[in-house]
Amino acid sequence: MNNLNLDNILSSRLDKDFLIQLFQEQKEVHASAIQVALSNQQPQAWRATWILTHCTSKNDPRIIPYISDFIEKIPRQKDGQQRETIKILDKMKLNDEQEGKLFDICMSLWENLAKAPAVRYLAFKFIHKTCQKYPELEGEMAFISQDQYLETLSPGIQKIVKRIIKTGK
Numbered sequence: 001m002n003n004l005n006l007d008n009i010l011s012s013r014l015d016k017d018f019l020i021q022l023f024q025e026q027k028e029v030h031a032s033a034i035q036v037a038l039s040n041q042q043p044q045a046w047r048a049t050w051i052l053t054h055c056t057s058k059n060d061p062r063i064i065p066y067i068s069d070f071i072e073k074i075p076r077q078k079d080g081q082q083r084e085t086i087k088i089l090d091k092m093k094l095n096d097e098q099e100g101k102l103f104d105i106c107m108s109l110w111e112n113l114a115k116a117p118a119v120r121y122l123a124f125k126f127i128h129k130t131c132q133k134y135p136e137l138e139g140e141m142a143f144i145s146q147d148q149y150l151e152t153l154s155p156g157i158q159k160i161v162k163r164i165i166k167t168g169k
Contacts, residue, residue, distance in 0.1 A: 010044040049084040079116040086122040
C-alpha cells in the first residue's frame with residue numbers, strides 16, 4: 001500500500017478494529033504508518049500514532065529502529081499525539097541515551113501546567129519508572145511531587161499520582 005492510500009485511510013474516520021487489523025496484517029501498511037506518524041502531516045500523523053499505540057507490542061521489532069525518531073518528535077507534537085507517542089515508547093526497551101532524552105522531555109511535559117492532564121500523567125509515570133530504576137534520581141520525585149504540579153490535574157489523576165507518590169507503585 002502506498003502512502004497516498006494510507007493518507008486517505010487516515011484522513012477519514014474508520015472503525016478502530018478494522019484499522020488495527022489492517023495494520024497488524026499488512027507489514028507495508030504498518031511501515032508506512034510509522035513514516036506518517038513521524039511526519040508533520042496532520043491529522044494523519046496523530047491518527048497513525050494512535051493506531052500504532054493499539055497495535056504495537058512490547059519491544060515491537062517494527063518500532064525499535066524508530067525509537068529515537070519518536071523521542072525527537074515529542075516536543076513538537078500536540079498533546080494528543082504526545083500522549084500516544086509516550087504510550088508507544090513505554091512499551092519499548094530504551095537504551096541509556098534514549099531513556100535520558102525521554103526523561104528530560106517528560107520532566108518538561110510534567111512541569112508544563114498548561115499540558116493536558118493525561119499527557120502530564122503519562123510523563124509522570126515514565127519519570128517515576130525511571131526514578132525507581134535509578135535511585136539516585138529519587139530527589140526528582142520529591143521535586144515533582146510538590147502541590148503546584150498536582151493542582152491542575154483532574155481529581156482522578158491527582159488521586160492516582162498521590163497514590164504512586166505515597167506507595168511507590
